[in-house]
Amino acid sequence: MTPKEYVEAKQDKYYHVKNEAEYNWLMKKLEKDGYKWFSGYEPKSLPYCQSFEVICIEEDHNFLITHVHFDWFKENRSGKTLIEVSTLMKQDDKIYMTDEEKAEFDYLREKATLFSALDTIHSAAASFPKLWRRIFYFSSEQQSIKQLEFSRAFANPDLIVVKKPDRWAYMLKKEFRELFMMNNYLYLGLGNSRSLDPEYHTQSEWQQVDNKIKVAFKRVYEVEK
Known part of the structure; x- marks a missing residue:
């Protein structure tokens, strides 16, 4: 399967990257959450280039990233939400x-x-x-x-x-941390990945999480990020 075929079949979240600073911020975030490029490389290992206009990540549990041109996104994914990395960066300062x-x-x-x-x-x-x-x-x-x-x-x-009480963070349960010999507190992260920092999900988003993953997490913060 080519990267383009992969995008058409699997991708569901799309991030608009307009410059190198936004690209570097997103790659740092995705690498921390356990993602890898479709080719197997770590996110930060690939330097920025202008063709990386739209970064795509899948919603299932393979934690893979690829990219498409902005024109391709407009023609083929016009009904999808395009998340602006610049907006995420501003929110991150709060x-x-x-x-x-x-x-x-x-x-x-x-x-x-x-x-x-x-x-x-x-x-x-x-x-x-x-x-x-x-x-x-x-x-x-x-x-x-x-x-x-x-x-x-x-x-x-x-x-x-x-924060308003309509989103929640989910922490990996103590018994699972002990099972996997993890010292850090891990949270349910972007695209059902693992995150060292709390990330906040609506009840609807939580319902979409695989039941096999749900059993390992407990709700800990009734707050919105």
Whole structure:
């Protein structure tokens, strides 16, 4: 099967890439989620070229990527949604919080410095349970990332977007992490892949997940990204 035949038969999600920066951002994202090019190469191993106008990924569980020209997409997939990578990149700059996290954040920002806020969250988990779980529940490496994110929000609260409870993240259950000897918390990701960061799905999207995969995950966040 040629890549074109593969696209016509299998692909279901399409990403519009307009420049090298958008391409590099998307390849980093797809590589982290376990995707490979149709040829077997890692996503970041192929340098950007202008023919990579529309990146395609399949919705089933092979985690494969290919690409088509924009004109081909318009002629053959006009009914499909074309996801703008530039929009995803802008969304990625935002810091999403639940109502409860935001309430705890606002209280601390009014009364504490950044250092004392983090120290208070760490030492008084019972008083700030939502932020404690957000920042300190993870591995040491992930804690550093979460503390940096909190610092960005503390410096610029305009980055915060309060999430609405109509999407959920799904974490790999503890027994499956132990079975596969995984130390990291893994979430259901893009195209039913694996992701180190929570990704949020509607109930309709969850219903489309293969039942064999569903049994390995549990719903953990009633929030929208």
